[in-house]
Amino acid sequence: MFLSDLSIKQPVFATMLAVSLVTLGIYSYRELSVDLFPDVEIPVLTIQTLYPGASPETVEREVTKRIEEAVNTISGVRHISSTTTEGFSVIVVEFRLGTNIHTAQQDAQAKIDGIRADFPLSMEQPVVQRIDFNAMPVVSIAVESPTMDIKALSSIAEKQIKRRLENVPGVGQVNLIGLARREIQILVDRNKLKALGLTYAEVSAALRRENLDVPAGKLDQGQIEPLVRVSGKFQQVEEFRNLIVATRNGRPVFLPEVAHIVDSIEERRSASLVDERQALALDIVKQSGANTVDVADGVEAAVAQMNAEFPSHIRLRTVVDRSIFIRESVEDVQLTLIIGAALTVLIVFLFLNSWRSTVITGLALPVSVISTFIIMAALGFTLNILTLMGLSLSIGLLIDDAIVVRENIVRHMHAGADHFTAAREATAEIGLAVMATTFTIVAVFVPVAFMGGIIGKFFYEFGITVGFAVLVSLYVSFTLDPMLSSRWYDPAADPSIQRSVVGRALDRLNAQIEKLRGVVAAALGWSLSHRWAVLLLGAVAIGSSFFLFGRLGSAFMPDADPGELRVSYKADPGISLDRSIEIARSVVAEVRKNPAVRYTYTTAGGTGGQPVNEGNIYVRLKEPGIRAHFTVVKADIRERLKRFHGLRTSVGEADEHAAETKPIQISVRGADLRQVASISEELMAQMRQVRGAADIDTTEEQPRPEVRIRIDRKATGDLGLDLGGVASTVTGLVAGEVVSQFEDPDGDSYDVRLRLNREDRTSNADLLAIDLPGHGGRELVPLSQIARLEDGAAPSKIRRLDLMREVRVSANTENRSLGEVVGDIMARSAAMKIPPGYTLDLTGEYEDMMESFGYVLQSLFLAVILIYAILASQFRSFLQPLAIMFSLPLSLLGVAAMLYLASDTLNMMSMIGVILLMGLVTKNAILVIDFANVQRRAGLSRREALVSASTVRLRPILMTTLAMIFGMLPLAFELGSGAEFRAPMARAVIGGLITSTLLTLVVVPVVYTYLDDAAGILAKWWGHKPHEKSRMPVTAPIK
Template identity: 50%
Template sequence: MILSDLSIKRPIFATVMMLALVTLGIFSYKRLAVEMFPNVEFPLISVVTTFPGASPETVEREISKRIEESVNQIAGVKHVFSTSREGVSTVMVQFQLEQKVNDCAQEVRAKIGSIRGNLPQGIEEPIIQKLDFNAAPVAALAVQSDTLSARELTTLVDKKIKKRFESVAGVGKVEMVGGQKREITVDLDPVKLDSLGLGVNDVVSGIRSENTNTPLGRLTRGTAEYPMRIDGKPDNAGDYRLMPVAQRGGRPITLGEIAQVNDGVEEKRKLALVNGRPAIGLDIYKQSGGNEVELVDTVKNVMQKVQKELPPGVSLSMVRDGTIMTRDSLADVEETLLIGGILTILIVFCFINSWRSTVITGVTLPISVISAFIIMNAMGMTLNVMTLMALSLAIGMLIDDAIVVRENIVRHLEMGKDHMEASRFGTAEIGLAVFATSMSIIAVFIPVAFMKGIVGRFFYQFGISVAFAVLVSLFVSFTLDPMLSSRWSDPSIHLHGKRKGLARWLELFNDWFDLTSDKYRGAIGWALDHRKTVMLAAMAAFVGGIVIFGTLESSFMAPEDKGEFQVAFKTAPDASMAETEGRLQAILAGIKDIPEIDHTYATIGAGDSGTVRDGLVYLKLKERKERKRNQFELQRVVRERFQRIAGITLSIEEVGQIGGAQKPLNVNLKGDDLQVLKQLGQRLKEELYKVPGIVDLAVTLEHDIPEYRLRVDREKALSAGVTTNDIVGTLSRLVGGEAISTYEDEDGDAVDVRVRLPEALRRNPGQVADLKVSLPDSGGATKLVPLASLVTTRVATSPTEINRRDLARQVTVSANLDKLPIGTAVKHVEAAAKRINMPPGYSVNLSGEAEDMAESFGYMGESLLLAVIFVFLILAAQFESFFEPFAIMLSLPLSIVGMAGMLKITGDTVNIMSLIGLIMLMGLVTKNAILLVDYAKVLQKRDGMARRDAVIMAGRTRLRPIVMTTLAMIFGMMPLFFGIGAGGEGRAPMARAVVGGLLTSTLLTLLVVPVMYTYMDDLGGWLKRKWRGEHANR
């Protein structure tokens, strides 16, 4: 071969090429960013439109539906979701993954612009933005103090600590959770307002006109020019009481006469607790595409500096580090990579029994692995679990070519050839077969890299990394290995019977293996004499494998013990902050005696959409070696304890899920009537409650929110000259409270000035009707109109939100799963859906993990088919035959026997990882068959050997490299096989599927492939004779 001959002749040239690859690989490695998973961009666009005062039904009808119908026309849209809440419409447009997110955002913006005139007046401008599907804090900090008040601590955090972290490079945003900011509250006295003939609008106008800082122009003095400004803002908060807001009876009315002015804090709407103690949380978000590990390291360094600057009694701690799992998983995969490499090299040493030959063979591993970093850096990849797992799984494959080449060279040395001749002839003889085996593996991983859907995005880097590493290993096997074999003589090859110690034991092992190889020659002969029996046995094994495969349960991914989880809970729709806080304290009290919990971080109202009803408890567990129970057992304990707490709906959630935290089982009921959907949802929930393993069931629209509805009598309002907007303005300020101005504190920061009713009046809905609406009369004075004369009041219920998907209303029944695979849960859902008798016009569909699983399995099926086709085409090109490849490809279905059996034994499901293992097998199991069939054909053509003798001799000669490469691949995957370490449970099914498939495929291939080869040879000969006979007759 050209490459091997050139390397043998020019050893320095071959060495320089290897050094260049290693050097580039090391420099590329240093430039790679580190993250848990590949950075996948999901094209998801949100449109948020605010319509103050509108009910969910109005928001849905006037805004959400119109936007949905507009954006649904855009090419590439996969799903359109909308949520209509009181005063807010949120429409999310999910595009196919192949779409560019910036182009999607532009098209959505254009569509919204085209219908802007059809949206109702009074709405705020729609906000269109790209959403990060994986947006989650990379870290959470907590600030606590035993010496500062809530207001003082909040001011310290807001003005100093928060800003320090916002300025850190790579930080996208810092969200403060808990604490109470300073606020000037103006609690108006309705009785005093009435006695003076003042309305709330008069007070607001008065405050705004007095609390001003306005430029007046410029004064010129000589050659100088001075700006003039009036500064009407109070110097201190107490001066607000002296601020005139109106004129009555020829005298000014001060704010202190009609209101209680307090320099206090804002209303408590968020809360953070660390181990049950009050704290202020700081959630750190990274910029899109940022390196989360580097960012958290930087945040930790900044924390040390900030802590030194804090007042005595104030502590700053990190309560959640989102990179722990990333670091642990990467460290575990790196360790797996190292252990796998060592085990692989030990296998080589056992069979070759020569440290020099082992070094010549083993040097392929570090060069191939390090060189893989070149393509990763060049293609913008990162160092993540997928890329490192790819290299871990490929350890055995990367050394295969070198094993086969070196073994063949050693065989020729033992035949008496010198090192130069043995290196040339040995490499050339096996070269085409080695090339075909490597191309078969590459042909399998390229379709994996280019699968569609979510699974394709995450396995893109996986497939490319393996394909490039295998290509480099092939290059090294054809260059460096022959060169070293030709120059670095190995005297141990000729020391048979003269070794000592370990070498002597290994020599005895190899003698035993040679005897076994001789017996294998007889086994092949028996198989060739009983071809039908062998084929029937193979068919029976395959059918058995299919039967076992059919009994396996399916899931999207295997669960992993991450050492952390969180409990999300909701209180009743009418629950106050105090009510939710009480439930939170009950939750914390219920888990404080669990010894495996390291610490807790609890919040209320966190996140952009968090309300006083939304609570979250993050539980960080101790290290695995320090706890007796795993994460899943602890989740069951926590769930059982929380279910005893009345008034909450809870959900156990995984932390750091791809696509954010959501339940795995989501069943959507679609239709038009909300009441019918609500009833169907409850019935389906009741049916699913009966299924063991389906837990944390919840239904959207399960609880309506009670509300006080004021209906305007338009005839009376018209005669009084009052508009609905006047009523809304008055009540929103008095009941809801409105920040109407700002006060500039001593640091120059703005403090809100909020007008509202006193808390006692805001608690009493009956007193709302006693309020008065103010409006100017014809004489310019203020006219007060009693609200009770304009409206009627009643208590009613309203849906908290209305959800839609793909232009139809829907109710979603969601649930977590406990020891129940998603595939089995889906079957129960389908059966339950049939029992509830859906009325015409209503339908059921699945979303979330079930939808992702079905879609991903379909794409993986396509990838599997492409892999088989590509392998066949490569084999057909190598053997120049369309029949003989079938003899080799018979090993493909035989691998299913071991794969299914191994998954059954280990209790694994058919999931993404195990299916990737199946696809890998399509390339791996053909290697052994190629080596056997290729050498049989060489013996027939080159040495004129009879077919039977050639097949038997090929089996005897190639048994050693076949067993060596198979064991190298198996032992290289052993660390992954046992699933030890962080995240090992999720990666183990892939290795188990491959190991099981390799074991049975290799054992069956050794007998079945020789038989199938003779059948295909007979078929090819018959067709040739028939073809020649037909032409002869012509």
């Protein structure tokens, strides 16, 4: 072969090429960032709109529906979902994969701008943003102080801590949870206003006009032009006491005469707890593309510095750190890669009985792995779970070609060839077969890299990484292997020197392998004489595999033990934040009774429009060795929370923030919301009967108490009032209105809010007593004269999907696989009587699982087609590849048996393992059939050629198979953090390799004979004579 001949003749050239690859690989490795998963762009937009003070129904009618209808016309829209709460609308627009999200964002903004005139005046501008699933909180910091009140602590957190964290490289945003921001409150006394004949509007206008800095032009002084400014902003809170509201009876009325001036805090809509202690929290969101580990390191350094600088009674503590799991997972994968490499090299040493051969063969590993970092850096990949797992799984593959080439060279030298001749001829003899086996592996990973759907985006880096590494290993086996074999060969053994203990043990091992050759020859001879029995054995193996697959559960991804979980709770709508904190403390106290819990971090309310009646409790668990497994802890906490009657709780993984992330989600849609709610209640009742369904809940919220003010329009007009003025006055006094800004000496601005005293806004009677400025402000009219009140209830949250209202029923799984639970749910739901026009649609993780399984099966089919094309080209035959590919279904028995024994499910990782297996199991069959063809061309009969090929190729088959198995053992044994996520793939491959290797040696030769007979029959039918012998040069068989 050209490459091997060139390398043997030009050893310096071959060495320098390898050194260059390694050097570039090391440099590229230093440039790679570390993350948990690949950086994947998913085309999703969010449109968030604030409409302060508006009810959910009003926000839906005036904002949500209008925006949905506008953006629905954008090209590429797949789904539109929305959640509307009090004063807040969130619309999520999902586009089809491949849509240019930047163009879509511009189109969405243009559509919204086009309907801007239809929006309410008090509504804020909608914010259109791309969702970056990697730009998420990576670290959460808690700030505690046993001596400072929440207001003082909030000031330090906002002015110092937040700003310093925002300066950390890679930090994109810092969100404060539980902040008690300073606010100057002007609390109007209704009775005093009435006694002085003043209106709310007069107080509001005085505050707006008296707290101003107004530019007044400039002076012309020739050389200079100083600016003139009327400085009227208050410098101290006490100055508000001197503000004149109006004049009555010839004397000024000062603000304190009608209102209390309070230096207070804003109305809090969020709170945070560390264990059961109240604290402030800062969620640090990384920038898109930033290295999670680097950001976390920078934040930790900033926290340590601030702890050293701040007084001892202020303590900053990291409560959530996503980089911990990333570090541990990446380090553990790197460790398994090293262990796998060591075990693989050990196998080589045991079989080749030479440390020189071991070094020559083992060089393929570091060169291939390190060289792969070049393509990773060039394509912008990261060191993540999938790329490192790909390298770890491919350890056996990377040394595979080198093993086959080196073993053949050694065999030629044992037959008497000199080392130069052996290196050249042995590589040429095995070269095409090695190329075929390598290209079949690459053919498997190309479809994986280009799978459709979201799952394909994630596995793109996995497929490219492994495919490139395998190609580099092929290059090494054709260059370094023959070059080093031709020059660095084992010296002739001196029979006078006694072998060491290790040497004698290796001799005994090789003697056993030679005995095994006889066993294989005898077994194959019997098989060729009893071909129908062997075919029946193969059929039974294939049938058994499908039987076992039917007994496996199915899931989207394997369950792992991340060492953390999240408890979500949802109380009745309308409760206060203080009540929500009380509930959170009670739940935390119950959760902490589990001995596996290390600490908890709770957020009640929060950012993004989450109401105060909802909360999330992050639970950090103790080290795995001193606690129960994650699933056991979850089940125990779930059982403990059952004592909270009326509280809707959910226990899930730590990245689950709401019901939308539960694996089971069923969307109930229809025209009548009441009918939809009724169907969802019936569905929940059915789901409660299904074993394994847990945390069953619905997005249907209990109605929130509401007081409706019904205006008498005739009375309003008679008294010189209008509806807009009435609404404005009531809103300002009850909800409060920001009328000005107060700037402290540090230059920080705070809201000045005007509203009624708390005592004057607690009951319906207080509302009716609000005075309105009638007849142009000349007289005060109580609200009771023009309105009546109705107590009612209104939705606290409204969900919509694809322009229709929906109710979503969700559930977690417990002690059963996702597929089994969903299967039972769908069987029960099929018996329900669903009215026409109403639908039940499975969404969520199950939908993702079924979609991804479809893409995997497509990739598997494409891989099989590509493998056949490569083999047909290699063997110049349409039939012989079928014999080799018969080894594919034979491997399935081992896959199913291994997954069943390990209690694994059929999930994405195990299915990717099956695809990988399709390329691996053909390697052994290729070696046997290729050498059998060589022997037949050399003059041996078909039976003799098959027996000779199976025995001669037994050693490389055993070496490559054991190398791959031992290389994957560390992954299969679940060593380290997140190992349960990776293990099913390795287990599937190991199980398939075991059965395929055992059956390939006897079944594939039998199938080969049938196909060879069929070729002869077809040749007679078509009038062709079968080729007697190939006229191509043939290397004589070596025995």
